[in-house]
Amino acid sequence: xxxxxxxxxxxxxxxxxxxxxxxxxxxxxxxxxxxxxxxxxxxxxxxxxxxxxxxxxxxxxxxxxxxxxxxxxxxxxxxxxxxxxxxxxxxxxxxxxxxxxxxxxxxxxxxxxxxxxxxxxxxxxxxxxxxxxxxxxxxxxxxxxxxxxxxxxxxxxxxxxxxxxx
Amino acid sequence: xxxxxxxxxxxxxxxxxxxxxxxxxxxxxxxxxxxxxxxxxxxxxxxxxxxxxxxxxxxxxxxxxxxxxxxxxxxxxxxxxxxxxxxxxxxxxxxxxxxxxxxxxxxxxxxxxxxxxxxxxxxxxxxxxxxxxxxxxxxxxxxxxxxxxxxxxxxxxxxxxxxxxxxxxxxxxxxxxxxxxxxxxxxxxxxxxxxxxxxxxxxxxxxxxxxxxxxxxxxxxxxxxxxxxxxxxxxxxxxxxxxxxxxxxxxxxxxxxxxxxxxxxxxxxxxxxxxxxxxxxxxxxxxxxxxxxxxxxxxxxxxxxxxxxxxxxxxxxxxxxxxxxxxxxxxxxxxxxxxxxxxxxxxxxxxxxxxxxxxxxxxxxxxxxxxxxxxxxxxxxxxxxxxxxxxxxxxxxxxxxxxxxxxxxxxxxxxxxxxxxxxxxxxxxxxxxxxxxxxxxxxxxxxxxxxxxxxxxx
Numbered sequence: 246x247x248x249x250x251x252x253x254x255x256x257x258x259x260x261x262x263x264x265x266x267x268x269x270x271x272x273x274x275x276x277x278x279x280x281x282x283x284x285x286x287x288x289x290x291x292x293x294x295x296x297x298x299x300x301x302x303x304x305x306x307x308x309x310x311x312x313x314x315x316x317x318x319x320x321x322x323x324x325x326x327x328x329x330x331x332x333x334x335x336x337x338x339x340x341x342x343x344x345x346x347x348x349x350x351x352x353x354x355x356x357x358x359x360x361x362x363x364x365x366x367x368x369x370x371x372x373x374x375x376x377x378x379x380x381x382x383x384x385x386x387x388x389x390x391x392x393x394x395x396x397x398x399x400x401x402x403x404x405x406x407x408x409x410x411x
Numbered sequence: 412x413x414x415x416x417x418x419x420x421x422x423x424x425x426x427x428x429x430x431x432x433x434x435x436x437x438x439x440x441x442x443x444x445x446x447x448x449x450x451x452x453x454x455x456x457x458x459x460x461x462x463x464x465x466x467x468x469x470x471x472x473x474x475x476x477x478x479x480x481x482x483x484x485x486x487x488x489x490x491x492x493x494x495x496x497x498x499x500x501x502x503x504x505x506x507x508x509x510x511x512x513x514x515x516x517x518x519x520x521x522x523x524x525x526x527x528x529x530x531x532x533x534x535x536x537x538x539x540x541x542x543x544x545x546x547x548x549x550x551x552x553x554x555x556x557x558x559x560x561x562x563x564x565x566x567x568x569x570x571x572x573x574x575x576x577x578x579x580x581x582x583x584x585x586x587x588x589x590x591x592x593x594x595x596x597x598x599x600x601x602x603x604x605x606x607x608x609x610x611x612x613x614x615x616x617x618x619x620x621x622x623x624x625x626x627x628x629x630x631x632x633x634x635x636x637x638x639x640x641x642x643x644x645x646x647x648x649x650x651x652x653x654x655x656x657x658x659x660x661x662x663x664x665x666x667x668x669x670x671x672x673x674x675x676x677x678x679x680x681x682x683x684x685x686x687x688x689x690x691x692x693x694x695x696x697x698x699x700x701x702x703x704x705x706x707x708x709x710x711x712x713x714x715x716x717x718x719x720x721x722x723x724x725x726x727x728x729x730x731x732x733x734x735x736x737x738x739x740x741x742x743x744x745x746x747x748x749x750x751x752x753x754x755x756x757x758x759x760x761x762x763x764x765x766x767x768x769x770x771x772x773x774x775x776x777x778x779x780x781x782x783x784x785x786x787x788x789x790x791x792x793x794x795x796x797x798x799x800x801x802x803x804x805x806x807x808x809x810x811x812x813x814x815x816x817x818x819x820x821x822x823x824x825x826x827x828x829x830x831x832x833x834x835x836x837x838x839x840x841x842x843x844x845x846x847x848x849x850x851x852x853x854x855x856x857x858x859x860x861x862x863x864x865x866x867x868x869x
Contacts, residue, residue: 250444250448254440342429358634396419400419
């Protein structure tokens with residue numbers, strides 16, 4: 246039997262931090278936290294998990310991006326994406342950094358899910374293409390395609406004056 | 412000047428360096444552990460006898476049993492069907508008829524009759540036009556009949572496993588079956604992805620709702636890279652009610668609705684006919700990754716198909732051949748041979764290191780194509796269908812034949828247009844192994860033990 250208490254205690258903080266980092270919201274991180282482990286429990290009945298930390302990290306990224314997408318679809322999306330509550334410990338951050346994070350989250354929310362997952366795992370979590378390919382169950386070259394496309398779309402959103410390449 | 416990579420990298424770096432508060436809250440951690448343990452614990456089953464033994468008074472026990480039976484009956488009656496049961500019900504049907512509406516909700520629906528996956532044929536009707544999509548054998552042959560033009564437009568395409576990727580089969584499979592290896596067609600590194608995004612992704616959620624007419628519905632959501640599918644089925648009967656496909660890439664989005672599903676409808680024999688009326692002109696084009704048994708049969712078939720759609724004429728000259736195939740969306744884009752040298756043409760090989768079925772290795776392409784083909788007027792200009800789209804075909808795409816063959820084959824095109832090919836006209840010669848062969852205008856093939864005539868060895 247899987248020792249879920251040990252797994253959650255060992256990986257819970259990392260999972261929560263990932264959720265917070267991607268969503269930028271304590272409330273969202275809390276909301277998603279239990280869902281990540283319930284999803285892990287459900288999926289673990291169907292496949293053997295060799296490396297729990299990496300797998301849970303990937304699930305957390307997926308869930309956090311899904312949360313961003315949900316926010317985007319909600320009528321209050323702009324406000325929510327742009328207004329991270331001031332209770333977070335980022336009071337000292339510059340307005341520019343906060344604005345950059347807000348824009349990136351909004352842009353990530355607009356990406357197709359697999360592209361968003363791939364580029365987040367690569368640029369936020371420093372995962373290699375091979376690691377991402379293994380977790381997303383696709384080829385390394387396809388990961389390259391996903392990240393290339395994600396960058397192209399992010400560039401269009403984050404660089405207002407950027408001209409898309411042909 | 413912009414430095415695009417820096418912008419994105421620095422945005423992620425900024426996100427990575429933002430301070431993170433402590434978490435999760437202890438209470439949340441405790442609740443999560445408790446929830447996980449409860450969910451992973453084997454369910455305790457209370458037997459009837461244990462239940463009865465715990466109730467001392469027989470009357471109370473009898474009453475309790477009646478209550479339990481009633482509750483159990485209510486549970487069984489209201490027990491919702493699962494997605495797997497919806498799929499099983501579809502699998503049992505021999506025929507499925509449904510309507511497909513694309514774009515504007517007010518647009519005219521296609522009426523599609525789908526023969527079950529064992530047969531794998533779709534019959535599509537829009538106004539008086541019919542389309543037959545034969546998805547057997549892993550490829551798709553699409554025959555579109557235009558009565559107003561007495562024309563049948565025939566396309567074959569096996570770039571993906573169409574037999575398993577048709578709408579209903581995708582739902583039946585409930586999984587992302589791998590695309591075929593696109594082999595030599597995977598030139599831009601994007602082709603597989605372009606096709607893969609058309610499939611419904613894995614199930615990402617289910618919930619329930621109530622239809623306007625009061626039916627309780629099961630809603631299954633499936634997501635892929637650029638697609639979101641919503642499938643609704645009756646929670647009690649398992650009947651498929653509606654499927655919505657939302658395709659979004661960048662700023663472009665498109666919605667397709669499948670509705671009015673009828674299982675095993677009454678059909679007239681003519682509705683399920685695959686025959687092309689004998690007085691119809693046939694326009695044939697195709698593209699294939701299937702390795703033919705041999706070069707000779709590939710060339711003869713290609714020439715035959717090409718000539719069939721060009722009034723018996725062969726391609727006029729080598730410069731009208733396409734050399735490369737790339738994909739943009741689901742449309743094949745061709746570049747002509749005129750843009751490449753013969754050496755480059757023959758260099759379009761499948762790398763031996765490329766993963767994939769061994770049959771796809773060691774191949775080159777032979778493509779026959781005409782840029783000068785003059786298509787008939789699009790049926791959209793017909794008075795009988797002034798506003799309806801002509802299915803999904805485009806007469807703007809010239810007919811073409813493409814096949815991969817062994818890279819060890821040496822071949823050369825020797826026929827140049829302007830005259831009709833006869834049994835004295837050498838169209839193409841090739842050398843497969845030690846043997847020279849010539850294909851003549853009547854599609855006869857002759858071995859040339861002494862080599863190719865000097866006139867043709869330029």
